[in-house]
Each structure stands twice: as C-alpha cells, then as structure tokens.
Amino acid sequence: MQLKKIFFPIGGGEELAERIHGALLVNKFFGTHINIMACQLDPKMIYNVRMTLKGGVLMEEFLKSAGDEMRAEREEIKAIFDAECAKLDLDQNDDDHVPNSAALRHMVGIRSELVEKYSKYCDLVLVSVPPTGSITGTFEAAVTKSGKPCIVIPRKLQEFKADKILVSLTGTAASARALDNWLELLQRAKSVTVITANHYLQEGIPETKRRISDYLALHDV
Known part of the structure; x- marks a missing residue:
C-alpha cells in the first residue's frame, strides 16, 4: 500500500504535545503528509435551551468566556504543533501533495461526527489510545467508521518503528x-505476531494457524 496522506484527530486534554509528537513521528517514518484536525465543541450546542431563552447578559458572558477559552486552546495547540514540527524538521504545508509535511486544521462541532466525515479522505487514520483505556465515540469513529486502515499509538511515543507488529485477524472482511x-x-518487520479469538477459529486452532502461516509465507512474511 502506497501512503500519501495520514489523518490524525485530536481534542484537548492532557499529553497534547506528546500525542502530536507521536503522530508526527509516524508521519516522518512513512514520509507522508499528515493532516492533524483539532476538534472543539461549540458551546451553543451544549448550552441549556431554557437558560438560553432567559439568557440575556448571562448568556452573552458565557459565550464570550467560552469563545475566549476556545481561542486560547487553539493558540496552545498551534504553538505545540509549530514546536514539534520544528523538532522533527517537518515542513508545514496545507498541500496534501507535499511529502514529509504537516498541516493543522481547527474544526468546531461534535468530534466523533467530524472524525467520521473527514477521515474518509486519507490513506491512513492515526489515533492515540483513549486516556482511560475505555473506547470513546471519537476513537470508535476513527477506527471503525472511516473505512480506512488505522494505527493506534500510545499517548506518549518517543520512537516509531515497525520492527515488531501485532496483527489482529478476526475473520471479518475489515481485518x-x-x-x-x-x-x-x-x-x-523482524517479528509479526497474529492474534484471534476462539469464536473466529476456522476448524480449530491448528487449521487456523496453518491457513494464516501459509498466507503470510506466500507473501514472504
């Protein structure tokens, strides 16, 4: 598979610099263009409707405060993005055709919906592990609803290599x-480990193992 463009969605939260750094490391490994999408939720979408109707000055103050916070968050993300690109000597470029480059885009809306929509226009989706380990709507949208290959990276990634690869074969068309x-x-890769689940076994463990091994050997794995 020839990669040209990687998509990486992020929100706020902890370890922001580490997550961006890890995504840029993956991009540098493949020599591709990465589009990092920073998602923010519009405060108008979550503000109580009845309070909105009674809002007056309170509503205006709330929206101004929320707007200031969103701008501050965007500035923080941009500063981190600039610094990490400089560390890894990556060109900042909005043109998807430029290899070894990165672009940052800010979007406002429901994060999972934005991820599902924009992740369809890339060769690879990159996503970091959720902070608590529990699957979030954004994580699910990136991994299962984009229709694209996906790499899940730890929230703190200091080096990206493909020497050891874990493959999950579940018997589905997607896998x-x-x-x-x-x-x-x-x-x-120097080492490839394949995992599956009992209910996906084809005629028992030995036969499943044989089919997988034969197929990989056919392609010099």
Whole structure:
C-alpha cells in the first residue's frame, strides 16, 4: 500500500504535545503528509435551551468566556504543533501533495461526527489510545467508521518503528483488508505476531494457524 496522506484527530486534554509528537513521528517514518484536525465543541450546542431563552447578559458572558477559552486552546495547540514540527524538521504545508509535511486544521462541532466525515479522505487514520483505556465515540469513529486502515499509538511515543507488529485477524472482511493493505510493512518487520479469538477459529486452532502461516509465507512474511 502506497501512503500519501495520514489523518490524525485530536481534542484537548492532557499529553497534547506528546500525542502530536507521536503522530508526527509516524508521519516522518512513512514520509507522508499528515493532516492533524483539532476538534472543539461549540458551546451553543451544549448550552441549556431554557437558560438560553432567559439568557440575556448571562448568556452573552458565557459565550464570550467560552469563545475566549476556545481561542486560547487553539493558540496552545498551534504553538505545540509549530514546536514539534520544528523538532522533527517537518515542513508545514496545507498541500496534501507535499511529502514529509504537516498541516493543522481547527474544526468546531461534535468530534466523533467530524472524525467520521473527514477521515474518509486519507490513506491512513492515526489515533492515540483513549486516556482511560475505555473506547470513546471519537476513537470508535476513527477506527471503525472511516473505512480506512488505522494505527493506534500510545499517548506518549518517543520512537516509531515497525520492527515488531501485532496483527489482529478476526475473520471479518475489515481485518482481511487490513492484512492485505499492510503486507508490504509486514515484510519489513523482524517479528509479526497474529492474534484471534476462539469464536473466529476456522476448524480449530491448528487449521487456523496453518491457513494464516501459509498466507503470510506466500507473501514472504
């Protein structure tokens, strides 16, 4: 699979610099263009309707305060993005055609919906592990609703290599496509570990193992 463009969605929260740094490391490894989308929720979307009707000055003050916080968050993300691009010597460029480059885009709306929509226009979706380990709506949208291959990275990533690769084969069409998409990367790995689940076994463990091993060996893995 020839990669040209990576998509990486982020929100606020902790370890922001670390997450951006990790995403840029992956982008540098592949020599691609990465589009980092910073998502913010419009305060008008969550403000109580009855309070809005009675709002008056209170409503105006709330929206002004929320707007100031959103601008401050955008400035913080941009400063981190600039610093991390400089560290890794990555060109900042909005043109998807430029290799070894990165672009930051700010979007306002429901994060999971934005991720599902914009992740369809890339070759690879990159997502960091949720902070508590529990699957979030944003994580699910990135991994299962984009229709694209996805790499999940830790929230703190100091180095990205593809020497050791873990492949999950679940018997689904999606996992079969994922395997085919990444055969070239698997060929370069020093170690490949394949996992599956009992209810996906095909005629028992030995037969399932044989089928997987034969297919990978056919492609020099």
